[in-house]
Amino acid sequence: MEYSELLDSVRRPLSPDTRVEVPASRAEYERVEEILEREEAKYPRLWYDSTRSVAIVVAPPTPLHATMANGLSSCIIREVLLNSGISSEIARDLYNDSDSETTMNNTTRASDGALLYWEGDRATLMIAVEVAVSQSYDSMRAAISWSVCALRCSLGLAMCIREESRGRRPPRRFYASLEEANAAVDEARDAFYHQLLQHPYGPLEIDGVTWFGRVRLVVLETFRGQDKHCTPETLLEPSQSFTLVKNGEYVVQNISPNLQEVVLGDCIPTHLLNSQHMEATPVNFFRREWFETQFRSSMVRTAIRRVRQNTSYAQPVPR
Structure with a gap:
């Protein structure tokens, strides 16, 4: 070649x-x-x-990226299943998928997460989820727009996360054995969780080295196509936008749990629902407690992965 x-x-x-x-x-x-x-x-x-x-x-996602993408769609599915108006036969065909890859009009790509509905042997993409940590906002918006416009899914849900610069490159950490290296990683994990008590959105540091920068911004947005004939290259504007974290602090405001927009008709094909009222029933999926717990644990896991990637230890000598 x-x-x-x-x-x-x-x-x-x-x-x-x-x-x-x-x-x-x-x-x-x-x-x-x-x-x-x-x-x-x-x-x-x-x-x-x-x-x-x-x-x-x-490239592979960080734990923060992967957990939040999967968690958002999982929360929506959980709330749908709790709705007393949804039969078990309908509910069992709703799936959370993080590995689907779609080809259309000679374009191939996948969402970070997706809600799929299976009818027989055919899956319909209902909600596409994108989470951006290091990629540009324009790239994320193009990705979610393509899912909505090209794949005709009901709704796109995007979370944009901005981590502040971590500064200097972390020095490599050397240990005499695997046991010592693992002990140091466990100590770092404990230190990170303790630091979250003082500053819940970072930074996470050890000996002056930042392993996860302070979270500058987290924005959660919804994207909905206004024209069912919009072309695949259309770049959508968000239909709703909510700032969750700004400059390391949770933004206390009256955020509607369903972001004022996510409804049952976005999750289940409307011909399976028995009324327009059912189609428009809100899916109250967003909970601050869930968000804070998931986000902080994923920050620590991401920081620990970075620690491990910069850790070396002596291999035992073969006998």
Whole structure:
């Protein structure tokens, strides 16, 4: 195979949550995708945007990214299942999916999370979820817009997270054995949880080194297509936007649990619901307690992963 900038980008080490766009033809994308499939590696993942002729190399998500994406859709499903007007036959066909990949009009990509509804052997995408930690807001908005406009899902739900700079690169930590390294990691985890008592949204630090920067901003937004004939390349504006965290503090305000917009008709095909009233029933899924618990534990897990990635220990000498 001749030199490929795309293959070179796939082989290059990527920081978690990174998305790299590489100009490439569809044929080159398919050749590199075939190589990744043979290697059976879950990451990096490869998507293709035919409207711009670029391949998108996707690095593994941080625990914060993955947990919040999965958690948002899980909360919605849980509230739907608690609705007394939904029969068990309908409820059992609603699924949370974090691994689906969709191809349409020569474009291939996936959402960070998704609510799917299965009818027979056919799945319908109902709500797409995107979480952005390090990627640009424009990239996230383009991704959620594509799900809503190209895949015709009912609603897009996006969480934009901004972590402040961690400053200098952490020094590598060396230990005499695996046991010592694990003990140091456990000590770091305890220290991080203790620090959250004083500053719930970071920073998380050890010996002057920041392992997770202070959370500058968390915004939760909904995206809904106003025109059912909108083209796949349409860039939507958010229909609702709520700031949850600003400059390391939770923003105390009257946030409607269903964000004033998420309804049963977004989660279940409307022809399966028995009335327009049922279709418009709010899904009250957002809870501050859930958000704070999930978010903080995921911050610590992300910081601990960074600690482990910068930890070395002496291997035992073979006898």
